[in-house]
Amino acid sequence: MREDNTILEINNLKTYFYTDKGVVPAVDDVSIKVKKGQIVGIVGESGCGKSMTSLSIMQLIAPPGKIAGGEIRFDQKNLVGISKQEMRSIRGNEISMIFQEPMTSLNPVYPVGKQVAETLLLHNANMTKAEAKRKVIEMFAMVGIPEPEKRYSVYPHQLSGGLRQRVMIAMALICRSKLLIADEPTTALDVTIEAQILKLMKNLQAEIDTSIIMITHNLGIVAEMCDYVYVMYAGKIMEQADVFDLFDNPKHPYTEGLLKSIPRRDVHQNKSKGLYSIEGMVPNMLQLPRGCRFHPRCEYAVDACREVEPQLVDMGNDHLVRCIKYNQ
Amino acid sequence: MDKPLMQVRNVKKYFPVDKGLFGKKTGTVHAVDDISFDVYEKETLAIVGESGCGKSTLGRTLIRLLDATEGTAHFEGRDIFSLSQNELRQLRKEMQIIFQDPFASLNPRMKVSDIIAEPLITHESLGKKEREDRVAELMELVGLRKAYGSRYPHMFSGGQRQRIGIARALALHPKFIVCDEPVSALDVSIQSQIINLLQKLQEQNNLTYLFISHDLSVVRYFSDRIGVMFLGKMMELGPTEEVYRQPLHPYTKFLIAAAPVPDPRSRNQEKLILEGDIPSPLRPPSGCRFHTRCPYVQDICKSKEPEIQQFDGRSVACHFPLV
Ligand SMILES: Nc1ncnc2c1ncn2[C@@H]1O[C@H](COP(=O)(O)OP(=O)(O)OP(=O)(O)O)[C@@H](O)[C@H]1O
Ligand SMILES: Nc1ncnc2c1ncn2[C@@H]1O[C@H](COP(=O)(O)OP(=O)(O)O)[C@@H](O)[C@H]1O
Ligand code: SF4
Numbered sequence: 001m002r003e004d005n006t007i008l009e010i011n012n013l014k015t016y017f018y019t020d021k022g023v024v025p026a027v028d029d030v031s032i033k034v035k036k037g038q039i040v041g042i043v044g045e046s047g048c049g050k051s052m053t054s055l056s057i058m059q060l061i062a063p064p065g066k067i068a069g070g071e072i073r074f075d076q077k078n079l080v081g082i083s084k085q086e087m088r089s090i091r092g093n094e095i096s097m098i099f100q101e102p103m104t105s106l107n108p109v110y111p112v113g114k115q116v117a118e119t120l121l122l123h124n125a126n127m128t129k130a131e132a133k134r135k136v137i138e139m140f141a142m143v144g145i146p147e148p149e150k151r152y153s154v155y156p157h158q159l160s161g162g163l164r165q166r167v168m169i170a171m172a173l174i175c176r177s178k179l180l181i182a183d184e185p186t187t188a189l190d191v192t193i194e195a196q197i198l199k200l201m202k203n204l205q206a207e208i209d210t211s212i213i214m215i216t217h218n219l220g221i222v223a224e225m226c227d228y229v230y231v232m233y234a235g236k237i238m239e240q241a242d243v244f245d246l247f248d249n250p251k252h253p254y255t256e257g258l259l260k261s262i263p264r265r266d267v268h269q270n271k272s273k274g275l276y277s278i279e280g281m282v283p284n285m286l287q288l289p290r291g292c293r294f295h296p297r298c299e300y301a302v303d304a305c306r307e308v309e310p311q312l313v314d315m316g317n318d319h320l321v322r323c324i325k326y327n328q
Numbered sequence: 329m330d331k332p333l334m335q336v337r338n339v340k341k342y343f344p345v346d347k348g349l350f351g352k353k354t355g356t357v358h359a360v361d362d363i364s365f366d367v368y369e370k371e372t373l374a375i376v377g378e379s380g381c382g383k384s385t386l387g388r389t390l391i392r393l394l395d396a397t398e399g400t401a402h403f404e405g406r407d408i409f410s411l412s413q414n415e416l417r418q419l420r421k422e423m424q425i426i427f428q429d430p431f432a433s434l435n436p437r438m439k440v441s442d443i444i445a446e447p448l449i450t451h452e453s454l455g456k457k458e459r460e461d462r463v464a465e466l467m468e469l470v471g472l473r474k475a476y477g478s479r480y481p482h483m484f485s486g487g488q489r490q491r492i493g494i495a496r497a498l499a500l501h502p503k504f505i506v507c508d509e510p511v512s513a514l515d516v517s518i519q520s521q522i523i524n525l526l527q528k529l530q531e532q533n534n535l536t537y538l539f540i541s542h543d544l545s546v547v548r549y550f551s552d553r554i555g556v557m558f559l560g561k562m563m564e565l566g567p568t569e570e571v572y573r574q575p576l577h578p579y580t581k582f583l584i585a586a587a588p589v590p591d592p593r594s595r596n597q598e599k600l601i602l603e604g605d606i607p608s609p610l611r612p613p614s615g616c617r618f619h620t621r622c623p624y625v626q627d628i629c630k631s632k633e634p635e636i637q638q639f640d641g642r643s644v645a646c647h648f649p650l651v
């Protein structure tokens with residue numbers, strides 16, 4: 001029953017790490033859908049499985065990690081188990097990715113322009129070098145890199161963090177990818193630079209109509225950027241909804257707690273009551289609590305929560321929640 | 329918030345930069361450049377600004393983890409910068425620091441109880457039993473289970489490590505604590521726990537905080553007053569609520585507006601966005617250091633550094649404050 005405008009459909013993905021100490025279910029039966037032109041958010045605390053989800057899509061999970069189940073359908077094709085060669089032609093071409101720290105994904109001894117041109121040449125056998133260079137400079141200008149001709153031949157360390165991230169975005173977009181995965185793309189940046197990069201991503205998205213998966217721990221960024229949101233906790237999707245619906249009407253106790261516990265720059269909050277906080281901490285992925293994995297921290301927990309793992313329940317309006325309170 | 333606990337006057341901290349081939353001095357970073365303010369007893373004074381603007385350098389200089397290049401800082405009447413090593417040892421009890429990265433700041437080879445006891449050993453002559461009692465008391469105060477005392481830092485989560493750092497900072501009953509991005513490295517759900525803990529400890533122990541942060545949302549909630557730094561300069565300083573309601577400095581206005589708001593309904597408001605990059609601190613712009621990014625820049629801004637103007641209880645360094 002897939003609608004034609006679905007570009008990515010992840011079904012029951014399980015990405016597990018088989019360590020000496022046991023199995024880490026980093027991504028535990030996750031299903032995610034991305035439609036054409038949509039910005040889909042995946043939000044959650046560190047270690048909840050956001051990056052492993054994106055690396056699974058890119059088929060970049062390394063041992064002891066392994067995709068243990070499920071499928072990742074991109075443009076109808078299941079990426080799980082396809083040949084390395086086939087994946088290489090998709091990666092950087094049809095699906096691109098930007099990371100939190102651009103320095104780690106840029107080669108320090110190559111001029112940045114050349115690196116972007118290489119991506120382009122790799123996927124376009126007939127293109128000449130001069131043509132590639134021209135396109136890169138055009139793209140640099142488009143992502144707001146000042147003096148793009150000059151910047152073509154500088155090395156990564158000669159650029160500020162914000163400019164490096166722009167180079168990464170240029171690299172990701174130069175092949176007009178259908179899907180862009182942005183894993184905490186602004187976490188390492190200053191707030192005024194973050195605002196520039198987010199605006200740039202939004203404008204480019206509208207302009208070239210790519211789909212974006214926006215991975216972040218920042219609910220402000222989710223509110224500002226995303227159309228549809230998945231809330232992840234300890235490897236599982238706890239809630240998913242349209243962004244307005246999620247913020248207006250959070251249903252899962254974890255989502256509700258997160259939203260209540262963040263201070264806001266636009267609202268005066270009385271300090272005398274203290275900030276709301278979710279007690280405790282995220283569970284050890286090697287010893288997940290029985291039943292609902294959020295139960296040790298949940299103020300609504302009842303006995304049944306400690307026994308059975310709740311299923312995702314459809315509340316209508318594409319709003320799904322994994323909590324016993326809604327199991328009728 | 330009544331009388332000044334600390335009076336900071338014209339403090340400068342310069343770092344020589346020698347990146348040249350032959351170790352020659354190639355420049356100077358004016359990390360903190362002529363900053364003056366008071367810190368009042370029991371208040372939380374937030375220092376905000378983007379990376380490299382000098383927040384940590386200011387905090388460290390004030391408690392003499394770094395030596396100031398110029399200026400004075402009077403703490404309860406004594407100038408911290410001119411104290412002898414011996415006097416400084418006494419002062420260390422009263423001034424402490426909590427760091428951003430709770431992992432890097434804890435010795436991985438020491439047990440938690442020894443980490444917390446360390447300042448007690450160097451500064452107080454307590455018996456073994458008294459010391460153990462004090463450590464147990466501190467652990468309880470910050471919400472760490474007693475049994476954790478015999479474990480090593482790597483066995484703890486970020487939030488718990490931050491609690492260990494806080495317990496250690498409190499060991500000697502300080503009056504003044506520099507909190508250098510104490511919650512920046514923590515997850516959202518843990519941040520609010522630590523903020524509440526810092527607030528509780530402040531109320532119980534009459535602490536004064538210099539709260540360094542780049543999170544404009546946390547600062548609005550947590551601080552009484554706020555100082556906004558840009559490239560070594562204090563651009564604006566005033567009561568937090570007033571500054572948020574009506575910023576006087578253009579940089580303050582844009583800095584606050586840049587922080588994303590967790591409400592999708594505000595996404596349609598045309599967002600104020602600063603263009604350009606943060607200038608290099610090695611070659612700060614002439615005149616007003618913000619002029620290369622300021623949307624309100626006039627000719628005079630490029631040549632003349634603005635003086636600090638006072639507006640009852642608030643100060644701003646701009647030729648054309650937003651009044
Ligand atoms: N030991 C040092 N030697 C040379 N330069 C230094 C030294 N320490 C700091 N600086 C420089 O001084 C300036 C201010 O640094 P500081 O660490 O105080 O900034 P900050 O505001 O705390 O930044 P962040 O938000 O990244 O923590 C920066 O340009 C920095 O590179
Ligand atoms: N190489 C590995 N070996 C074992 N566990 C791993 C490995 N890489 C990641 N994990 C685990 O997978 C889980 C999800 O990690 P990740 O996707 O990086 O989280 P996030 O991006 O949400 O912060 C974490 O519990 C992490 O410890
Ligand atoms: S299932 Fe129970 S423990 Fe889990 S979130 Fe719902 S109420 Fe809380």
Ligand code: SF4
Pocket residue numbers: 577578579616617618619620622623624625626629634645646647648649
């Ligand atoms: S002095 Fe001029 S450039 Fe500086 S902030 Fe004020 S208006 Fe802008």
Ligand SMILES: [Mg+2]
Pocket residue numbers: 050051183
């Ligand atoms: Mg990650």
Ligand SMILES: [Mg+2]
Pocket residue numbers: 383384385508
């Ligand atoms: Mg700092």
